[in-house]
Structure formats: structure tokens, C-alpha cells
Amino acid sequence: VDPGDQPEGDATAAPEVAVWLATPSEALAREGEALLSAAERERCDRFQHQGARAEFLTGRWLIRTTLGLRLGLSPTEVPICIGEHGALHLRPGTGDEDLRFNLSHTRGLVALAIAAGRAVGVDVEDRERQSGRLAIAERFFAPGEVAALRQVTPEQAFDRFLDYWTLKEAYIKARGLGLAIPLKRFAFELDGPGPVTVRFDPELGDDPNRWSFERVDPTPRHRLALALASRRPPVLTVEWASSRR
Ligand SMILES: CC(C)(COP(=O)(O)OP(=O)(O)OC[C@H]1O[C@@H](n2cnc3c(N)ncnc32)[C@H](O)[C@@H]1OP(=O)(O)O)[C@@H](O)C(=O)NCCC(=O)NCCS
Numbered sequence: 442v443d444p445g446d447q448p449e450g451d452a453t454a455a456p457e458v459a460v461w462l463a464t465p466s467e468a469l470a471r472e473g474e475a476l477l478s479a480a481e482r483e484r485c486d487r488f489q490h491q492g493a494r495a496e497f498l499t500g501r502w503l504i505r506t507t508l509g510l511r512l513g514l515s516p517t518e519v520p521i522c523i524g525e526h527g528a529l530h531l532r533p534g535t536g537d538e539d540l541r542f543n544l545s546h547t548r549g550l551v552a553l554a555i556a557a558g559r560a561v562g563v564d565v566e567d568r569e570r571q572s573g574r575l576a577i578a579e580r581f582f583a584p585g586e587v588a589a590l591r592q593v594t595p596e597q598a599f600d601r602f603l604d605y606w607t608l609k610e611a612y613i614k615a616r617g618l619g620l621a622i623p624l625k626r627f628a629f630e631l632d633g634p635g636p637v638t639v640r641f642d643p644e645l646g647d648d649p650n651r652w653s654f655e656r657v658d659p660t661p662r663h664r665l666a667l668a669l670a671s672r673r674p675p676v677l678t679v680e681w682a683s684s685r686r
Pocket of ligand 1: 497500526527528529543544545546547563564565581605606607609610613614615616617618619620624
């Protein structure tokens with residue numbers, strides 16, 4: 442369990458999560474490149490593929506400008522650290538709020554989710570890049586998810602697969618452990634009318650009541666899922682950051 446998450450209780454106000462979006466572009470990549478730390482520059486130099494480089498740099502532009510505004514720092518002063526498994530966090534003691542954030546990029550979209558004092562994970566995927574869905578599901582997803590995928594129509598299966606994929610990614614990213622968490626060991630349940638629910642194998646040592654999950658289509662082409670360490674569903678705002686340039 443992530444240390445430092447705020448205690449839950451009925452008296453706790455619904456937590457706020459801000460999701461900021463940007464479309465990767467050469468213009469934003471140039472702005473992002475001007476803001477990089479030495480370590481980020483080194484990493485950026487290793488990108489061979491222009492598209493991946495533009496996504497990375499747009500992501501850094503999004504993180505540095507958004508968190509800079511929130512913390513009252515210039516974008517270059519935002520102290521981004523990388524954890525053991527690749528998750529980003531702010532240097533402890535930065536600003537008054539304990540801000541947590543997570544980034545995701547795919548072709549045509551970068552998303553940044555920010556929450557105060559709670560673990561948060563976000564994943565975005567491009568519908569146009571999905572292939573071999575059932576084979577992937579059978580290999581990686583939980584048995585209950587594979588069974589549910591077999592029961593829906595082929596048209597529904599496409600959306601359902603994207604739901605599972607993005608929710609699973611959002612959860613493992615909120616935990617900060619990446620693929621060290623086996624994807625078969627937790628299963629989302631999407632058939633009921635209420636909010637998304639999850640079941641964890643006992644070996645994961647996690648409690649479904651600790652989490653809220655959200656799904657959003659930020660563009661007709663993209664699916665976004667969010668995982669937040671909160672029993673109470675968040676008040677979610679989704680905004681395009683590109684508009685504030
Ligand atoms: C790295 C991983 C956490 C996310 O990868 P991804 O979905 O390909 O990429 P996303 O764009 O959504 O996320 C990448 C960002 O997540 C962040 N990140 C990296 N490792 C992370 C971790 N362990 N925990 C949380 N966030 C992490 C980083 O900010 C990274 O962006 P950056 O490299 O520009 O800093 C991991 O889940 C992975 O390798 N996934 C591979 C895809 C896969 O097999 N998915 C199965 C889906 S069911």
C-alpha cells in the first residue's frame with residue numbers, strides 16, 4: 442500500500458483530480474526542449490523516432506508548465522525525480538501541497554493527471570493503434586476479463602478491450618511499480634450499472650475499496666482511464682493545456 446495516502450472517511454471531501462491534455466507537436470516539442478534538465482536532455486538525445494521524441498518533449502512541456510503554475514515556480518525550476526520503476530514524482534518538500542502526478546502519451550495525445558496527497562495513475566491509448574486484441578487479452582488479462590470479452594459482440598469487444606487495457610495500465614501506474622504487478626492478478630468488472638469495480642488476488646495485498654476509477658474519451662480517437670487512491674470518486678476536470686499558451 443502506498444504510504445502517505447490520506448486516510449479515508451465519510452467526512453472526507455471528494456478529492457480533486459485535474460487532467461491536462463496536449464496534442465504532441467513540433468512547436469510544443471521545441472518549447473519543451475528549452476525546459477529540460479540535464480538528465481532529461483540526455484534521455485531526449487537517445488530518441489531515434491521523431492514522433493516518440495515529440496511525445497516525450499510535449500509531456501515535459503505539459504508537466505513543467507502545469508506544475509510550475511500550480512507551485513509558483515518557473516517551468517525549469519520544477520524538480521522532477523524518477524523513481525526506481527520509472528514513475529515521476531516531485532522532490533519531497535516541494536511546495537505546500539503533496540502533489541502527485543502521472544503522465545501518459547500515445548500517438549496524438551499526452552495526458553497529465555494531478556492529485557493532492559493521493560496516488561494517481563493515468564493511461565491514454567489511440568483506438569487506431571489497437572490490433573490482436575483477443576490474443577493479447579488471453580495472454581495478459583485475468584480469466585474473468587477474457588471470459589467477458591468472449592461474451593460481447595465483436596463491435597463491443599473493441600471498446601471493452603480498450604477499457605481493460607487502459608484501466609489496468611492506470612492502476613499499475615498509480616501503484617508506481619509498472620509491470621512488476623502481474624496483470625492477470627487483478628480483474629475489472631464493467632457489467633454493472635455503477636462505477637467501475639476491481640478484484641485483487643490476495644497476493645497483491647490491495648483493497649478494492651481503496652480505489653476509484655474513471656473512464657473518459659478526450660477525443661473521438663482516444664480513450665483515457667484514471668486510477669485514484671480514494672474510496673470516494675474524485676471531482677474530475679479535463680482541460681486542454683495547449684489553449685493557455
Ligand atoms: C512503463 C509503463 C508504466 C507504462 O507504459 P506505457 O503505457 O507504454 O506508456 P505511457 O505513455 O502510458 O506512460 C509512460 C509514462 O509513465 C510514467 N511511468 C514510467 N514508469 C512508471 C511506473 N512504474 N509507474 C508509474 N508511471 C510510470 C513516465 O512518466 C512515462 O513517461 P516518460 O517516459 O515520458 O516520463 C508500463 O506499464 C509498461 O511498460 N507498459 C507496457 C505496455 C503493456 O504491456 N501494457 C499491458 C497493458 S494491459
